[in-house]
Amino acid sequence: MKSLEKVGTVLFGAGFGLFGFSGLVQAVLPYMVMKDVKYVTLDEIAKNVSPEFVDLAERYPDEFRKAYGEPDSKSYRAALDEGRNVYIAEACWHCHSQFVRPVANENQRFGPVSWPAEHQNELQLPQLFGTRRVGPDLIREARKRSNDWHIAHFWDPPMVVPESIMPRFTWFFDANGKPNRRALALTTYVQWLGSWLPESDELLTNVIASPGGEK
C-alpha cells in the first residue's frame, strides 16, 4: 500500500498513466472507429450552391453583391465558413444543439435521427453538437423556414415567434435595416444544416446521406 502513496507512483501512475488510459478508451478508440467515415472538406460541401443561397442573392441583391459578389461555389464556401464562425462567436451553440437523438420523440419533432457521417466534415471541426436546448435543435433546419423568416428572426425574434426569448442581433443589419454579410452568412449556414437529406416526405429510415455527397 505504501507504494501507492509515493510521489513517483502518483505523478506517473495517476498523473500520466491513468490519464493516458482514459484517453485511449474515451478518445482514441472512438477516433479509430470514426476515421473510416469519409471526411468531407468545405470545398466539397460548397461544390453545389444551395437554392437558398441563390434566393438570398435575389432577395437582397445590393447587400449580397457587396458582401459576396455572385452566388457561386467560391462565395458559397465563404458564406458557409463565415456563417459557422458567427454561429460560434454569438454562442448559438450554447442554446441550440445539432444532433437528433433516437429517444424522446425527437425524430417526430425535428426529423431523422443523426448518424456519424453527417458530422464528419470541415464545418464540424470543431464539432457543434451542443449540450443544451433553450431553443430547438437545428441539425434539420434546412428548408424548414424561408430566408425571409430567418432574417426577420435575427432582427427581432418575437416578431415571428411571439414567445421567443432569443436575443436580437441588430448588428447583423445596416443602418437602413438591411441584412449585412453576417446575417447573410448565418442564414446560409442555418439553411445548410440538414440540407443533405433527400427532399421527400417518405419515412427516412435507411438514409445514408452526408454533406457534399449524393442525395
Added chain:
Amino acid sequence: MTMTSYAISNPTVNGRPLVETALVKAHIIAALCFFIYGLLAGLVFALQFHNLYPFVGVEELSPGRVRMTHTTAVAYGFLVNGFMAGLHWVVPRLTRRPTLSKNLGWFVFMGWQLSLVVGLLGILAGHAQAIEWAEIPTYVDPFVVVTAAALAANFLPAIWRLGKGGPLYVTLWYFTAGFIWLALTYIMGNYFPQWLIPGSGGAAITGLFIHDLVGLFLTPMGWGLMYYFVPTMLNRPMWSHAVSLIGFWGLAFFYPLNGVHHYLYSTIPMFAQYSAVIATVGVELVVMTVFINFFVTLRGSGSALRDSLPIRWFFVGMIFYMTTCVQCAYQVTLSAQEIIHFTDWVVGHAHLVMFGVFGLWVLGIFTELWPRLVGRPWWSHRALEWHFWLTALGMFFMFVALVAGGLVQGFVQKGLNPWEDYVSMSRPFWGVRIFTGLMILMGQVIFIINMVKTARSPKPVEAAAVRAEGAVAPASSVATGVA
C-alpha cells in the same frame, strides 16, 4: 463564539519566508474580482430569459457572449485563483519548503490574470472558441498552457524532494496529480477537437475535456485542500487513511473514463457511451468514501459547524458534493438522459458542482485565511453569517429550481408540446434563478465589505490571541496519525 485565529507564524526557510503571503492575498483578491464579474454576467444573462436584457443591441454585450464569460470567469477566474491561493498557503507548510521561486509565483499570478482578462475581452469581441468550458480564444490558449506548466514547476520540486523521503500525505497526492492533469487536460481539450478531430470523435474528446477539467483539476485541488484544512482546524486526524487511498485512486481511475457521458445518445460509438455510463456510476460510489471519511472525522466535533464558519462552509460544500454524486449516479443512466439531457436539470447540476461544492470550499478557505493574512480579527461576525446563509440558501434553491424546471422541460419536449410551452412553463423556474442569483451576489458584496473593513480596522493588541498553529508541518503529523 470565537474568531481568534487571525495571526500566523511564518518561519524563514533558507532565507525566504515559508509562505509568500502577498501572493495568497493577491490570488484571493483576483478571485473575488472575477467572481463578482461572473455573478453579474450570470445575472444579466438570466434576465434575457424574461426578455428583460438591459443591453439590447450592444454587440459586445450580447447575451450569448456574456453567457460564455460567466462560466469562464467563475471557473478559471474565481475557482482556480482561489485554489492557487490555497496552494500557496498549504504546499509550503506540508513540504516544509518555500515554493521554487517567488518570481515564478508572481509570473503565474500575472500570466493567469492577463490570460483571463484578454480571454474574456476576446470572447466579448466575438473570438470565442467553440468548446464548452474552453471558450477562451485560441490565441490565448498557449499562454494558459505555459502558465499552467509554470504553476506545476513552482510547486512540484518541493513535493518531489519531500516524496523522496517516503510516502506523501493525501493532500499532496491530489495536488501532484492535479498539476499534471490540468496541463494535459487543457492541451487535449483545446487543441485536438479544434484543429484535428471533427464530428463525433471530436465530441468524445470535448466531453473528456469538460469532465476532466472538473474531475481532474477542480476536484483534486478541492479535496486536497479539504484534507489539509479540516484536520488541522478540527485538530484531529482523518478517520481512515485506507479510505483516503481508496478515494484518491478511485478518482484517478474512474473519473477520466467518464468523458463521453456528456454526449449520450449522440453519434459517438456506443461502446464509449456505455463505458462512460458505467465508469460514472463507479466514480460516484468510490468518491462517496471521501465524503464518509470526512463526516466520520467530524464525529464528536459537531459543534464546530456552529462555531467555526470555515468548517461550516467546508461541510455544507461536502453535503452538496454528496448530493451531486448521488444525482450523477442516476442522471447518467440512459433512461434518465432521455428526459433530462439538454435541459436546466444539467445546468442545476453544474451550478451545484462548480459553485455549491468548490465555490463554497474556496469561500470557506478565504474566511479562514483573510483575518490571518491581514493580522486582524473579522470586522463583523454577523456579516460572515449573512454571507454564509445568503450564499448557501441561494445556491440550494437555485439548484432545486433548475432541477425541477429541467424535469418540466424534459417532459414538455418528449410530449411534443409546441416550443412556446417549453418557454412559458420554464419561466417560473427561471424567475427563481434570478432571485437566488441575487441572494448569492448580495452575500458576496457583504463579504467583500467585511474584508475591506477588516483590513482597515485597527491592529489588535499584540499577540493577544496568537494561535501557534500554522507553523511548519502540523498537518502531516496530525493527519497521518491514524492509518
